Amino acid sequence: MGGGFHLHLHKKKSEKQSIFSEDVLDDLAISSPLRKVPAAQKLVLCIAATVIAVLSPVIYLPLFVLISMIFASLVLAKVPVRIYLSLLTIPLAFGLTGAVVLLFVTGGGETIYDFFTFAGFHIQITDKSLNLAMLVLARTFAGMCSLYFLTVTTPVTSLFKVLRDVHLPQEFIDLTMLIYRYIFVFIGEAIDIHNAQVMRGGYSTFKDWISAFSMLTSMLFIRTWEKGEDIFLSMNSRCYDGVMLLPEEDTQTSVKYAVIIFAYLSLLVVILALEMIL
């Protein structure tokens, strides 16, 4: 077949054709049963739990945060287990890599297993490096699961209101809102362009891959720019004067959640204090 035109019909069936590797988490948040809990409270919970877990000098508190956040996401927020596990695979890979690096390259204490010395690096596992790797892995997972709890229960749109309540500059908030809106438009465009390219035999060899990918990127940039000019027109014709209005959020004003979150965070602080004393 001439002209470098290849059809790839023999790919494995399980292989996904999408160029996006991740699920976008916002879909889960919109249908979450905890969506109506005020976003500020969930944000405080997420950040405070992460900070306390990171401050912990030993592994127990991060593990406790990890387990309680998984419980909250699966049982309280009713995220399907299969989706939750698939969400965890990406951070699992990154987190394990990070921990393995610490495990092998840091030292100190008694050597448990000595591998080899290569180009000045002493590759070994010591009791201190094992502890450090486990601690960092636990902290990372506690942080990730707290972040996931926030993202699967809170649509990004409710977080914009929090940004405004803490008085961030209006330009920053408007910019963030517009970026958020257009991310989904452009993801759609990118998928369309990618499909069209695959239909015409793009991405078959590495060289084709480079040229098709740069064409996709260029077209996406040109289309985004044109879209930007359209938005300017539509904003102007709706009398944009430097402030975008946010729709009122339908949240429950009950103090119940605030009390639960306060109690949980206090428990974490008590455990942290105990860990530091003992």
Place this chain on the structure above:
Amino acid sequence: MHIMEGYLPMEWCIVWFVLSIPFIIVGLWQMKKLIDKDQKVLPLMAVCGAFVFVLSALKIPSVTGSCSHPTGTGLSASFFGPFVTAVLGTIVLIFQALLLAHGGLTTLGANAFSMAIFGPLVAWGVFVALRKAGLGLGLCVGVTAAVANLVTYTVTSFQLALAFPIDGSIVAAFTAFGTIFAVTQIPLAIIEGIICALVAKFIVRVKPEILKSLGIIEDAEIAKIQGEAA
């Protein structure tokens, strides 16, 4: 190169936040001046931010068999300059944490410093210098993108080394982290450089007005690049 949520000790999270915030404030201030002058800037910045996000969420294959993602900040730095990139990059990092679980909220300062601030700043310097030297747009954008990627990776290795020194030695830790990440990052930087060079040339061929309005290309060079294609 995102540092994950919870990976850095708290004192380093705070240090990198403190270092990043002044740049973001300057960026916001510059952006506000631009917006006051021309209201069109806001929607254009917004679509560019969304573009950087989408670009950074696209998969590109890397040699190790895994998938990697372009950073997009090099392209942004050459087109819009370092301070606007600092603001856009930080917003993109927030969305990456919230929507894709790349990076995190406590490590936002560190990630913003390496990816949205320091990398683009150095890359922009390189871009301006290369353009002054009279090199072609494609080559300049390509080198800039690769430099942004490599500087970001160096800064991240440095951040990790500061947080986790090996037997008290930051240099040893930096060499260790740097060597490990070099395996994926150096090929990635080269691929991103090639792609961004092709992207810049393609845009000049199809819609040179955009780049002209950003003030990074003149009519003579547009004609030259368009002539090459014909």
